[in-house]
Amino acid sequence: MTDSFSTPAHAFDPATFEPRWQAYWADNKTFRAVEDPTKPKYYTLCMFPYPSGAGLHVGHPESYTAIDIVARSKRMRGFSVLNPIGWDSFGLPAERAAVREQRHPADITREYIGNFKRQLLRLGFSYDWDREISSCEVDYYKWTQWIFLKLHERGLAYLADVPVNWCPAQGTVLANEEVVDGKYVETGEPVERRMMKQWMLRITAYGDRLVDDLEGLDWPEHVKEMQRQWIGRSEGAEVDFKIDGHDASFTVFTTRPDTLFGATYCVLAPEHVLIQKITSADRRADVDAYVATARNRSDLDRQKSAEKEKSGVFTGAYAINPVNGAKVPIWIADYVLATYGTGAIMAVPAHDERDHAFATKFGVPILQVVSAPAGHDVQAEAWTGDGKSMNSGAYDGLDVATFKKQITAWLEENGHGRKRVNFKLRDWLFSRQRYWGEPFPIVHTDAGEVKTLPYSALPVSLPHIEEFKPTAEGLPPLGRAEQAWLQTEVDGVVGWRELNTMPQWAGSCWYYLRYMDARNTELPFDPANERYWGPVDLYIGGIEHAVLHLLYARFWHKVLYDCGMVHTKEPFQKLFNQGMILSFSYKDANGKYLGPHEVEQRGDVWYAIGGDTPLEVKIEKMSKSKKNVVDPMDVVVEYGADALRIYEMFMGPLEQVKPWQTSGVEGVYRFLARVWRLFIDQDSGALRPFGPSNREVTKAIHAAVKEATEGIDLLKFNTPIAKMMEWVNACHGELPAKEECEDLLRILSPWAPHVCEELWLRLGHTTSISAEAWPTWNESALIDDTLEIAVQVGGKMRGAVTVARTADKDTILAAAKADATIARHLEGKEILKEIVVPGRLVNFVVK
């Protein structure tokens, strides 16, 4: 009832102008990206959003705001900026929702996209909406299929019978990268191993380049390291071992060929093909039992037991060591992986910890062939470091590196082995037994041939089906499509379409290229456009994609590079990971979570409203079950988009994990309201008069311009806000000179574009502030005529004196000694040394 009194007619109210500016930008296509050869380009990109039913969470606007600030400031600094947005819209979650809600995934996906888009528009991001794309629409996935054909043409796509990660809950296979600890990373559902015929992409052929090209990238070191570890390049040798009494041999991979003389046994993985052939009659029962057990154990079990003890069984067969003819027993053990190297190893227990553990348990001899430091007994513990070779015949006395080279050369010359580079990285399992994904441009003929469709036959549209479950015969959901889709003709032969679909990663492997030429109907994109826009200059997204998406996209990019489609070896020049935004949660003694509106603080302790038992307060990841989710749209309704954007940046460094605090949003809202009141008379709505600037205000604006300019380049978006706040504080409620006020609006506009456009308009300008030139600062304006010099006595702070900036050493010392407090501290002491740091401090070293 007192609102008319308490709220002036023209008080700061973002809801009155924010939507108006959003409409203005849309109507005028203010942020259209133009291939302008007269300007340098800048390409900003956020990781492809997956539009979920839950809508935006506060993590989305964090990276989007950071990108938007860079994009807006780069435009103001004369760059032609590409800042696009689109939707990663194929994938399992939509299909599961479809089953749950009895609706078609296309309908669900489009609804979610509409919701996301509405929310993003309400936050005022400067996207070129004319380039909006959606990976589930046929005008996009036609080109995903096109790129698949390119991969196939180059021998990089093949069908293979492979052990796959089958997730029964999802009803599909998963890529290695999607499985952690035997569980699907997205849902935590268990994964088991099966043999299946699947489409694979030969990413391993690019292993070397994927490692080597990391070198020149401006990426966080730990992300590069994660990629290196995942690719896991290791250099060594393959060695062939004949089997005593059999016309057979097997090959091992080792990184330590220099320890060949110390091999006291060999191990085959339980899946190794030779096992049946070489096992002796008296060992067969044990071997069969061991192999059967190993086969039935899940990866998770295998991993768990790895932490405890080694297991294994002797085959009864012996291998012949090619370097010295020694016969060593062949064991089977599941600590040797079928999928890495050759699935077989030579074991050198003296110099490998795993072999040592195994040898100790099963009583296999341990033979030292590399000298260890005094006091190190290889019988007790393996020595894996450097040393001189011993017990190695003619090779004794060599260091590890030299011996490796010599023995590898000897192996090659004598046909017993060869130099070899191995990767942990395996080929990418590229098919999924699901509906909501890109169909393969592949046809299987009745004669059993696998044929690719010609480019002219694209797109292969996803057929409409009603049920998204496997067929009764166990075929993937696409088996439910009509005969007219299932059966087709290629090269004059009738055949059946591939029923698998591509994984969700396919669409996100090249979307950043489509943005460069989003409406091209002839090609995925025109290479001329790529030469202008590529590569992405700044890419921001979550650390969760450090391996998966970034590895796959780099792989495809390199293939397109080899096809002459793109002109850079790498797609993303600079990468940055935003830190997750956490939130406070409140839990009562019964373990029940309470929402922020159900709790109150009394003193330092939180209680349920009206309750008297203290609650447990924690900072946790936002989740519905913890009742600590912050909906960015709620924040917009209460404080406006500008306040949300500024708070997301003001919370702390972008890369840091940090907790959401609604009181902090109120703080930045108050800042914006102060800016508003500085410019606008709240009662009349009129622009308030400019006045004279003083030294303090002028210094503050230059400091703010400097901090904003440098902060944006360093992706430090929090401290510039502090400097702008200092300028407002320095104004003490009175507008200073017009130019300084305009500079403030210019530098604030990337963070808070709506209020800055509004005030810019009210200053009488008729064009958008987003097209203004970025201001510059003057270092000289930052320097004061007088300086405060800190004074220490014996290294302890005792006071400060104010002197002219030009004051010389003696003047400063005299001023310091004249200060009453300093004089008191110097009294009765002998000054041993006088240290003067110009412009900073004086230190009297005393006795």
Next chain:
RNA sequence: GCGGAAGUGGCGGAAUCGGUAGACGCGCUGGUCUCAGAAGCCAGAGCCGAGAGGUGUGGGGGUUCGAGUCCCCCCUUCCGCACCA
């Protein structure tokens, strides 16, 4: 176990070519305005101490006139990898 990042007021965080620790914001205290409240505005504050002063950037040592910053040891937290021969 291996690798990486980080520990600063009641809270989020500033400041690292070594040079006045705690900018800015939140919260708090006091004042102003008001019949009253809210908002706004002004002022205060690391901690201990009445004060002089002491003390203080996870802990312990060291280098230095001077250390949040450099060196050594330790503790804690978070993240990644985890039989890859």
